[in-house]
Amino acid sequence: MDNFSLQYTNIVFDAKPDAVPFNYRISYKVTQLCLIMRICGRGDVCSLIKLHMISFALISQINMVRLIEFTEGTGSVPIVRFDPSVNRALTYAIAYGLIERQQNAKYKLTDHGQRLADQIMVVGDLMVVEIRNLNLLAKKLTETKVNEIVDKWRVKDAEN
Numbered sequence: 001m002d003n004f005s006l007q008y009t010n011i012v013f014d015a016k017p018d019a020v021p022f023n024y025r026i027s028y029k030v031t032q033l034c035l036i037m038r039i040c041g042r043g044d045v046c047s048l049i050k051l052h053m054i055s056f057a058l059i060s061q062i063n064m065v066r067l068i069e070f071t072e073g074t075g076s077v078p079i080v081r082f083d084p085s086v087n088r089a090l091t092y093a094i095a096y097g098l099i100e101r102q103q104n105a106k107y108k109l110t111d112h113g114q115r116l117a118d119q120i121m122v123v124g125d126l127m128v129v130e131i132r133n134l135n136l137l138a139k140k141l142t143e144t145k146v147n148e149i150v151d152k153w154r155v156k157d158a159e160n
Contacts, residue, residue: 023059029089031120032058032130034098037109038117039134040141044109050146051090051107054137056080064133070149071140077152 022028036054037044046054057067057078069075090107093099098113109117120126 024085026085026089026092029055029085030093030096030098031116031127033086033089033093034109034113034117035120035127035130035134037099037107038114038121039131040137040139041109042139042142044114045102045106047106047143047146048087048090049150050141050143052082052086053078053080053146053149054134054141055083055086057137058130058133061133064137068137068140071137071142071145077149077156080149 032055033051036051036058037046040046040050040054053067057063063078066075066078070078090099093113094101096112097110098116099107100110102108121131
């Protein structure tokens with residue numbers, strides 16, 4: 001193998017934009033939040049923590065199964081990771097007029113948000129896995145169950 005010297009002065013680094021994974025894109029998260037509220041929210045209303053729990057469950061099938069088992073009373077308290085992209089998407093969804101914040105600090109789909117979620121479900125080939133998993137969960141995760149999970153976290157963390 002021949003040795004040759006590399007001319008560092010001829011190398012140019014040109015920064016290129018990095019691709020954003022689909023699950024961190026604002027349009028994906030905003031649509032996901034609308035679907036969560038439409039399919040899993042009572043009266044299209046969800047608390048912030050419920051949105052985080054369901055959004056985290058949608059990351060993997062195992063997370064979703066654990067959440068469903070808990071809601072059916074057969075599983076233990078699921079672990080939930082709070083994703084900042086959910087909060088960011090919520091801010092955009094409010095700005096787009098898809099979601100509104102109520103006085104009780106819960107979030108409600110607007111008519112515009114309902115139409116977006118309904119159109120995504122009607123198309124049939126968009127977010128198929130998410131819609132299927134959300135339909136499995138449906139209305140099983142009530143706000144009472146959400147509060148039960150939060151209370152168990154408090155007890156568990158107090159013990160440690």
